[in-house]
Amino acid sequence: MWKTLKRWYHQLGSPRYFYRFCEAVLPWLIPVSLALLTLGLIWGLVYAPVERYQGDSYRIIYIHVPASSGALMGYIAMGVAGLVALVWRMKMAEVMLKALAPFGAALAAVSLLTGALWGKPTWGTYWQWDARMTSMLILLFLYLGIMALQSAIRDPRQAARAAALLAVVGVINVVIVKYSVEWLNTLHQGATLKVVGESSIDASMKWPLLISMIGLWLLYAANVLMRARTEVLSRERRSGWVRRLVRDEEA
Amino acid sequence: MFDPYFDSVAAFIAMGEHGFFVWSAYGLSALLIVTNMLVAVRRQGRVRAEIARQARREGAGGSPKAGTSPNSVESNQ
Numbered sequence: 001m002w003k004t005l006k007r008w009y010h011q012l013g014s015p016r017y018f019y020r021f022c023e024a025v026l027p028w029l030i031p032v033s034l035a036l037l038t039l040g041l042i043w044g045l046v047y048a049p050v051e052r053y054q055g056d057s058y059r060i061i062y063i064h065v066p067a068s069s070g071a072l073m074g075y076i077a078m079g080v081a082g083l084v085a086l087v088w089r090m091k092m093a094e095v096m097l098k099a100l101a102p103f104g105a106a107l108a109a110v111s112l113l114t115g116a117l118w119g120k121p122t123w124g125t126y127w128q129w130d131a132r133m134t135s136m137l138i139l140l141f142l143y144l145g146i147m148a149l150q151s152a153i154r155d156p157r158q159a160a161r162a163a164a165l166l167a168v169v170g171v172i173n174v175v176i177v178k179y180s181v182e183w184l185n186t187l188h189q190g191a192t193l194k195v196v197g198e199s200s201i202d203a204s205m206k207w208p209l210l211i212s213m214i215g216l217w218l219l220y221a222a223n224v225l226m227r228a229r230t231e232v233l234s235r236e237r238r239s240g241w242v243r244r245l246v247r248d249e250e251a
Numbered sequence: 252m253f254d255p256y257f258d259s260v261a262a263f264i265a266m267g268e269h270g271f272f273v274w275s276a277y278g279l280s281a282l283l284i285v286t287n288m289l290v291a292v293r294r295q296g297r298v299r300a301e302i303a304r305q306a307r308r309e310g311a312g313g314s315p316k317a318g319t320s321p322n323s324v325e326s327n328q
Contacts, residue, residue: 057269060276106287117276230295
């Protein structure tokens with residue numbers, strides 16, 4: 001088990017192996033993620049029953065929860081990549097740190113926008129400075145800050161170190177987002193889906209939500225692999241295998 | 252469960268008077284997500300084209316020594 005993990009670390013840590021991994025995975029990852037997302041959203045929007053108190057505005061949940069959870073998980077992944085980049089100076093961790101940010105930022109923005117559009121008919125307001133919403137806004141700013149650092153510093157390795165530091169420190173904010181609805185008195189409702197214990201949602205709504213959630217997460221993964229693959233090519237453009245690859249494609 | 256919840260297309264679009272909120276939420280989400288995917292695809296094409304151009308230029312000027320660059324291929328660090 002440990003040996004397998006170690007081998008993966010070294011293989012995926014090699015840009016060339018990682019590139020081949022992307023070439024193998026992406027052709028099915030993209031269609032599978034799009035199929036799941038389509039299935040989950042059609043199920044949720046057309047077939048799922050209505051929510052008793054909120055009416056049809058609750059159907060925003062099928063994009064709001066997947067986007068929010070995706071933005072949070074993406075940030076945790078960036079924190080891990082940042083730690084690996086800081087401690088072991090692993091090239092691929094720097095590449096992942098850069099690849100994870102843009103789609104995560106988009107999902108954080110989706111979470112905030114859909115949350116506001118859901119809040120208006122449900123709570124009577126688009127926005128309130130409560131703990132959940134404020135910490136989610138900070139999450140978006142952290143994503144944007146990391147992207148800004150990466151594009152502002154010219155040397156990619158130095159840029160990665162600065163971004164990694166911000167990514168690691170910002171993980172605290174993810175904890176605040178997650179537990180704000182439990183520890184603090186917020187306008188936002190508590191968690192709908194729970195890993196441990198009973199979810200507070202009926203099966204007829206839970207399944208479409210789970211399916212669209214997994215679909216959007218996989219689409220995020222595909223986006224990250226695409227961006228990471230591009231970054232690997234760009235960074236390794238001087239190396240032999242990239243030159244051979246380009247030459248073979250030209251021929 | 253496998254019958255549509257709505258009686259008509261009009262009812263589906265109206266979303267029980269919440270149509271504006273539901274459809275603008277999904278519209279904005281689609282816009283952000285699709286744009287992000289397209290940007291990733293376009294960036295990839297641009298970088299590949301750039302590397303190919305560079306390789307052609309150097310290929311015309313003299314033979315590039317493949318695999319001997321200081322940026323080593325297999326190292327992790």
